Amino acid sequence: MATRGATVLATWHFHIEISSKCTLRCPRCARQEVPETLVNTELDLAFFERNFSPEFVQQHVEKITFCGDDGDPIYAHDLIPVIRYIKGIKPVEIVIVTNGSHKKVQWWQELGSVLTEQDTVHFSIDGWDNDSNNLYRVNSDFDSIEQGVKALRSNSKCRLIWAAIAFQFNQDHLYDMISQAQSWGMDGFQTTKSTKFGKIYPAYGGADPLQPADQYISNSHRFERETVLLDVRGLNNHVWKTHPVNIELYKNIKEINGVKPLCEIGNKGLYIDAQGRLFPCCWVANRYQHNSEWKAIATKFDLHRRSLADAVNDAFWSTDFQTFGWQECQTKCAASRVDEKYATEW
Numbered sequence: 001m002a003t004r005g006a007t008v009l010a011t012w013h014f015h016i017e018i019s020s021k022c023t024l025r026c027p028r029c030a031r032q033e034v035p036e037t038l039v040n041t042e043l044d045l046a047f048f049e050r051n052f053s054p055e056f057v058q059q060h061v062e063k064i065t066f067c068g069d070d071g072d073p074i075y076a077h078d079l080i081p082v083i084r085y086i087k088g089i090k091p092v093e094i095v096i097v098t099n100g101s102h103k104k105v106q107w108w109q110e111l112g113s114v115l116t117e118q119d120t121v122h123f124s125i126d127g128w129d130n131d132s133n134n135l136y137r138v139n140s141d142f143d144s145i146e147q148g149v150k151a152l153r154s155n156s157k158c159r160l161i162w163a164a165i166a167f168q169f170n171q172d173h174l175y176d177m178i179s180q181a182q183s184w185g186m187d188g189f190q191t192t193k194s195t196k197f198g199k200i201y202p203a204y205g206g207a208d209p210l211q212p213a214d215q216y217i218s219n220s221h222r223f224e225r226e227t228v229l230l231d232v233r234g235l236n237n238h239v240w241k242t243h244p245v246n247i248e249l250y251k252n253i254k255e256i257n258g259v260k261p262l263c264e265i266g267n268k269g270l271y272i273d274a275q276g277r278l279f280p281c282c283w284v285a286n287r288y289q290h291n292s293e294w295k296a297i298a299t300k301f302d303l304h305r306r307s308l309a310d311a312v313n314d315a316f317w318s319t320d321f322q323t324f325g326w327q328e329c330q331t332k333c334a335a336s337r338v339d340e341k342y343a344t345e346w
């Protein structure tokens with residue numbers, strides 16, 4: 001069990017962008033929207049051996065989510081060796097969020113061999129065939145996604161989730177997608193209500209062609225997600241429960257300057273980007289203009305130059321950081337918003 005209170009930040013969960021590379025061009029991804037400052041790079045096994053030492057993992061880490069703001073974890077050369085290395089220390093829960101395209105069956109089989117029943121792979125699929133998926137997942141390859149899902153299903157007990165963002169083009173096809181997920185042997189279907197539509201951000205245009213009906217648009221500043229269990233394999237419910245450390249930290253969190261910081265609870269995970277910089281969450285790491293102050297702060301937390309153990313103990317987190325004056329903190333973690341559901345979901 002992770003040591004609660006060992007650091008100000010919740011070090012039991014890390015969200016890691018092991019690769020900022022991607023083969024797709026989803027139009028509302030930061031890699032497409034802010035191309036000027038995009039750096040295509042990845043983290044290798046040596047980075048993890050240095051920063052996630054056996055001592056650090058034993059003392060702190062319960063869960064690692066491989067996702068990212070700009071890239072896709074399956075294009076990192078060392079993803080499988082890194083998971084094997086971490087699991088060799090202790091059975092850390094692994095979550096992978098991926099578009100699932102363009103990898104060979106053999107690679108998925110090998111990935112399956114290092115994942116267990118406590119791990120989860122989210123496949124981001126927004127269509128029901130190659131043409132419809134390419135309406136948002138530009139340059140995706142539906143056949144290779146299907147082969148990947150099926151190779152994992154037959155080589156691993158890990159949970160497989162079909163994760164769809166609701167758009168105008170798919171809102172009337174969600175049931176077709178659910179039945180396809182079921183026929184592929186997947187364990188759940190997650191619908192994301194996004195905020196990236198003209199109704200919320202006028203820059204996307206008054207007549208936004210991607211915008212779905214209001215019921216599929218988030219009401220908060222954050223993407224909202226709902227998951228239905230398909231229960232194809234008759235999994236016991238206990239495997240879906242929130243981590244007990246998460247609940248304990250949520251119950252004890254204090255409000256500071258109108259904020260209940262999720263980075264001190266841990267459901268979102270402390271964020272490490274593909275350049276090896278530590279951030280308190282992926283929201284402040286996003287390369288949009290309103291986060292420019294974090295670019296400067298992050299230069300202090302370059303894990304190619306100092307260790308993770310040292311970085312999470314930096315005095316900054318218990319001093320200047322505690323103002324929570326940044327736009328993301330004031331919106332995403334406003335105390336009025338952070339109830340138990342909000343503080344325990346991804």
Ligand SMILES: C[S@@+](CC[C@H](N)C(=O)[O-])C[C@H]1O[C@@H](n2cnc3c(N)ncnc32)[C@H](O)[C@@H]1O
Binds near residue numbers: 029073194196223
């Ligand atoms: C930048 S992606 C990185 C992981 C991986 N490449 C993928 O797409 O699943 C992080 C998350 O953003 C989601 N995403 C992409 N475009 C989005 C949008 N317009 N609205 C909401 N979420 C979006 C992806 O589905 C994924 O869950």
Ligand code: SF4
Binds near residue numbers: 022024030070
């Ligand atoms: S697959 Fe993920 S990282 Fe790649 S462009 Fe789409 S949203 Fe961005």
Ligand code: SF4
Binds near residue numbers: 264
């Ligand atoms: S938005 Fe601010 S308070 Fe919330 S998790 Fe991120 S850094 Fe922490």
